[in-house]
Amino acid sequence: MTAPQVASLPLNAIAQATRQAARQLAVLPTELRNQAIEAIAQALETAMPEILAANVADCQAAEAEGIAKPLYNRLKLDETKLLAAIEGVRDVGKLVDPVGKVQIHRELDEGLILKRVTCPVGVLGIIFEARPDALIQITSLAIKSGNGVILKGGKEAIRSCEILVKVIHQALKTTAIDPAVIQLLTTREEIRELLRLDKYLDLIIPRGSNSFVQYIQENTRIPVLGHADGICHLYVDQAADLNKAVSITVDAKTQYPAVCNAIETLLVHSAIAPTFLPMAAAALTERQVKLLGDEATCKILTISPAQEADWSTEYNDLTLSIKVVDSLTEAVEHINNYGSGHTDAIVTENQIAAETFLNQVDAANVFHNCSTRFADGFRYGFGAEVGISTHKLPPRGPVGLEGLVTYKYQVTGKGHIAATYVGQKAKAFTHKDLD
Structure with a gap:
C-alpha cells in the first residue's frame, strides 16, 4: 500500500x-x-x-x-x-x-x-x-x-x-x-x-x-x-603561579565539561612542565578526567598518547589533551592552528607575555589568569545570550541584545534635492555633528 x-x-x-x-x-x-x-x-x-x-x-x-x-x-x-x-x-x-x-x-x-x-x-x-x-x-x-x-x-x-x-x-x-x-x-x-x-x-x-x-x-x-566548534585552550606560561594555574585548569575543564567554553587542550611551557603537570594531573584525575598527552607530556605523566586528531577535537566531556611547548610563540601558533576562535586563556604573572597572548591569539574571547568558563552572555552582564559567534565581523563572542539590533539611516530635509550639490555652482555640505 x-x-x-x-x-x-x-x-x-x-x-x-x-x-x-x-x-x-x-x-x-x-x-x-x-x-x-x-x-x-x-x-x-x-x-x-x-x-x-x-x-x-x-x-x-x-x-x-x-x-x-x-x-x-x-x-x-x-x-x-x-x-x-x-x-x-x-x-x-x-x-x-x-x-x-x-x-x-x-x-x-x-x-x-x-x-x-x-x-x-x-x-x-x-x-x-x-x-x-x-x-x-x-x-x-x-x-x-x-x-x-x-x-x-x-x-x-x-x-x-x-x-x-x-x-x-x-x-x-x-x-x-x-x-x-x-x-x-x-x-x-x-x-x-x-x-x-x-x-x-x-x-x-x-x-x-x-x-x-x-x-x-x-x-x-x-x-x-x-x-x-568550541575548541578552547589554556596555556600555562613559564611565569605562571602554579597553584593558580591548577585551580583555573580544573575549573575550565570540569566545572561544566559539556559546554562550548570548556577547555579541550592544555598547553604547558616546558620550563615548568615537570613541576606543574603532576600537580594538575592529580587534581584532574581526582575529578575523573581522562588525560591524553604528546610525547613530552607522556615522559612526565603515565597517560595515553594523544593523536593528531585530538588537537582539533571538541570532547564536551571529561577528556583533556595536553601538549608541552617551548615558548609563548609556539603556544600561540598551536592555538591559531587548531583552535576554533572561541575562547583561549593564558595563566602568567608576566604582563608582557599576557599582552602578547591577548593580542596575537585569534579568538572571540581571550583571557588572562581566569577560567574560559567566563565566556558567557550572562557572566558578561548581557542578561542572557542567543549564542556565541566566532565570526570576525560583529557581533562576535557572546551575543546578547547588541547583536540582535541593526540600524537604519534616516534623512530629513526641507525640499532638498541632490542637484543643488553638483556642478560649478554646487553648494557645499556642512557635515556638522550635532549633540
Whole structure:
C-alpha cells in the first residue's frame, strides 16, 4: 500500500504571522516590552513543577534511546538551572533598551539632517539541540530587542520546549504583545523548510554540534550567526603561579565539561612542565578526567598518547589533551592552528607575555589568569545570550541584545534635492555633528 502523502507544513503562514507580530513589537515602548518580560518570568515561576516534569520525561526518553552524555547534560533542566534561567529573564528586563538609539546625528546641510538609529533585525530563526534553557534566554532577548523568533529545538527536548512556549504564550496574552511573535517548530522536516524562508527570516542562529552547525550554514541563503566548534585552550606560561594555574585548569575543564567554553587542550611551557603537570594531573584525575598527552607530556605523566586528531577535537566531556611547548610563540601558533576562535586563556604573572597572548591569539574571547568558563552572555552582564559567534565581523563572542539590533539611516530635509550639490555652482555640505 502506498504511504499517505504528508501535507506540506504551512511555514510560510507561520513566518508571515511572526513577521507581522514582530513589526508591531518593534514599535512598542520599552516599558511594555519590559512588562512582558516580567510576565514571562512570573509565569515560568508558577509553572516550574509542570516544566520540570516535562523535562524529566524528556530525559527518561533520551536515556532510553542512549543519548550521549554531553547532550544529556545540556538537556537536563533541574530546579537550579531553571531558576537561573528565570533570573536571566529578569536581568534582560533590567538592561538598557537597544532599540531607537541614535548613533549618528549629523547636519549634512542647513535643514538636511542625518540620523543613524538602531532597530530590530526582524525575525530570527533559532535552531538548537537539547538545551531547553536556551529557549528561555532567546525568548527574553528577542522580546527586549523587538524581534520575532521561530524556534526549533531538538527532538530530545520536545516536551520541555512545548511546555515552555505554552507558558510564554499564556504570559504574553496578558500583555500588549502578540504571542505570534514566538513560534515553535517540532519536526525535522520543518528545519529544511525554515532554511528556505529567506523572504521572511532575517537571521539564523544555530546552537549545537559541529556537524549540525555546518549543515545549517551549507543549506541556507539566510545569514547565519554562530560557531561550529568550541575548541578552547589554556596555556600555562613559564611565569605562571602554579597553584593558580591548577585551580583555573580544573575549573575550565570540569566545572561544566559539556559546554562550548570548556577547555579541550592544555598547553604547558616546558620550563615548568615537570613541576606543574603532576600537580594538575592529580587534581584532574581526582575529578575523573581522562588525560591524553604528546610525547613530552607522556615522559612526565603515565597517560595515553594523544593523536593528531585530538588537537582539533571538541570532547564536551571529561577528556583533556595536553601538549608541552617551548615558548609563548609556539603556544600561540598551536592555538591559531587548531583552535576554533572561541575562547583561549593564558595563566602568567608576566604582563608582557599576557599582552602578547591577548593580542596575537585569534579568538572571540581571550583571557588572562581566569577560567574560559567566563565566556558567557550572562557572566558578561548581557542578561542572557542567543549564542556565541566566532565570526570576525560583529557581533562576535557572546551575543546578547547588541547583536540582535541593526540600524537604519534616516534623512530629513526641507525640499532638498541632490542637484543643488553638483556642478560649478554646487553648494557645499556642512557635515556638522550635532549633540
